[in-house]
Amino acid sequence: MKKNPPNHIDKIQLWLRKYASKKMHLTFWMTLLLITTSGKASDFEMNGTMQKAYSEILKMKIANGRSILAHDKSVNGINVYLNSYADLIELMITEDKSLYEKFINQQDERIDLIENLDKKSPYFRFLLAELHLHSAFVKLKFGHETKGSWEIIKAYKLLDANAKEFPNFLPNQKSLGLLHILIGSTPENYQWVIKLIGLKGNIKLGLSELQNVIHKDSVFKEEAQFLDYVVHAYILKFNPKKLSEFQQFISQHQDNLLFQFFGVTTFMKEGKSEIAFNILENRPESNEYLSFPFLEYLKADILLQKGQYQLASKGFQSFLAHYKGFNFVKDTYYKIFLSYWLNNEDAKGRVFLEKVKLVGENIVEADKAATKFADNFLALNPKKPISQKVLMKARLACDGGFYDKALMILEKYSESNFEQIQDRMEFNYRKGRIFQLSNNILQAIPFYERAIVLSAQQIVSFGASSALQLGYIYQVKGEKGKAKSYFEKAISYKKHEYKNSIDNKAKAALNELGY
DSSP states (O other): OOOOOOTHHHHHHHHHHIIIHHHHHHHHHHEEEEEEEESSSTTOOHHHHHHHHHHHHHTTTTHHHHHHTTTOOSOOOHHHHHHHHHHHHHHHHHOHHHHHHHHHHHHHHHHHHHHSSSSTTTHHHHHHHHHHHHHHHHHTTTTHHHHHHHHHHHHHHHHHHHHOOOTTHHHHHHHHHHHHHHTTOGGGGGGHHHHHHOOOHHHHHHHHHHHHHHOOOOHHHHHHHHHHHHHHHTTTTOOOOHHHHHHHHHHHOOOOOHHHHHHHHHHHHHTTHHHHHHHHHHHOOOSSOOOHHHHHHHHHHHHHHHOHHHHHHHHHHHHHHHOOOTTTHHHHHHHHHHHHHHHTTTTHHHHHHHTTTTTOOOOOOHHHHHHHHHHHHHHHHHOOOOOHHHHHHHHHHHHOOHHHHHHHEEEEEEEOOOOHHHHHHHHHHHHHHHHHHHHHHHHHHHHHHHHHHHHSOOOOOOHHHHHHHHHHHHHHTOOOOOOOOOOOHHHHSSOOOOOHHHHHHHHHHHHHOOO
16 A cells, blocks of 8 residues: 655644534544445446345444345455445444454455456446545544545545546446535635645535436435435535425435434434434334444433433433443533533532543544533532523523523523623523524524623623624525624634634625625
8 A cells, every 4th residue: 555645744634623523523424434336347246235235234234234245255346345334334333443453454455455356447446435435434533634634535536537537427426426515615714725635626516416326326316315415414504495305315214224313413403303302212223233322322412402301311321331432422421410410419410520531532522522611610610600500401402492491491581690791691692592593583683782792801602603693694684784794793703612613604604695
C-alpha cells in the first residue's frame, strides 16, 4: 500500500474534525455505509446469492449474511466487498477495539484481492473505493481522523476517475453522488482545503446522481432512496412532504433494523420524539439481528425528555451494562445525573456526574458537551438553584417536540425569577423557541428580542441564536430587510460556543436572500 503524502495533513485533519466529527455523529456515519455493488463480469457478479447476503447484512442480520458468503466459493469481488461491509457495520455498532486492528489488516488483504481482478470492469475502481470508504468510516469512528481523511480522498479519486471512464455506471453515481453532496456542503471557510486536495463538491449534481439511481436502477432504487433521505436529514432540510414520505418509507421496512434505527434518530433530530418512541417500541427483535444496545440509550433519552426520570435512569444504566463501546459513555453518565438531579435526588446524581471525567472518550460532540458540563458544574460546586432545573426540563421537553409540556414548565416563571443574567437570557430564548416551534410566531418575537437585549452584557450563544431565529421568522414573512439585519446581527457575536454553526447558517440564509 502506498504511504500517505505528508503535505497539508494538518489542514485536512482540521477540516475533518470541524466537518465530519462535529456534524456527523454515529447516525450519519452508519448511513454512509450503505453503498452497494452489482456486476455482470465473472469477477464482479451480484448474483442471487450475493443479493441475498447483501439484503441480510443491510438489515443487520450480520451472521446470516456472513454464512451465505462463506458458502460461496467463487472468485467474486462482490463477496470480498460484502464481507468488508459486514465487518464495518459490526465495528460501527459494537466499537470493539479488539476487532479494529484485525479489520485494518484484512482491508489491506481485501484491496490486494480486488487489485488482482478485472481492471477493465467498472466495478474494479468502484469496489476499491468502497473498501477505502469502509476503512475511512472505521478510522474516523475510532478517532483516527487524519488516517480516515486520506481514505476518503483515495475513495473520491477512484470514483471520480471511474465516472469519467464509465459515465453511465449507476452504482458509481450513487456513491460519488453521496460524496458530491457531502463535500459540497462543507462550510465556505473550509472550501480552500477541499480545492487544495483535489475534491469537488456539488450538492445539486449529487442529488441528481442519486435520482438517476432511484429512477433507473431497480436493484439499488431502495438504497438510493434511503441515501436521499440521509442527506436531507443531516445535510439539507426536510420539508413536511419529504418528512411524511420518509415516515412511510420507514413503515414499509419493518424488518430492517438499520432503517428503523435511522428513523428513530431522524425523528428525534426533527423534534418528533413521540414518533421515534413508537418506532422503538415496534422495532424488529430476534437473535438474527446484531445486538444493538444503543437503541436502549435512545429510548431512555426520550423518556428523559418526557420527564419520566426513574425509567430514563434505568434505561441508561441498562445500556451501559450491555454496551462495550467507548462513544456516548460520558454522555450517558451525564444523562443519568440529569435523571436524578431533575428528580431532586442531587446527591445520587452527583456520583454519576463525577464518573463523566473518568470513563469513555471525547470523540463525539455529545461526550465533549458532557465533559464540559461536568467540569463546570463540579468546579463551581454550588447548590444549583431550582430555576436552572426548570430551564433544563423545558429544554429537554422542547428538544423532544413536547411543546405543551415545555410551555407548562415555564409558564409559572418570569424573567425576574432568575438571578443570573445567563439564566434570564436562556429563559427568554427557550420561551421564544417554544412559541416559534408551536407556530405562535408573534408570541415568539418579543422573547427573542429580549434575549438579544440581555446578551449585550455577556458573551454567550443565546443572543446569537435568538438573532438567527428572528432572521428566519422575517425571512418567512417576506420582510427581507429585517431578515438581513438579524442574520448580520447573529454573525456579529464574537467567541461564543456555537459561533461556527450559527455563522454558517446565517451566511447561507443571506445567500438565499441574495446578499
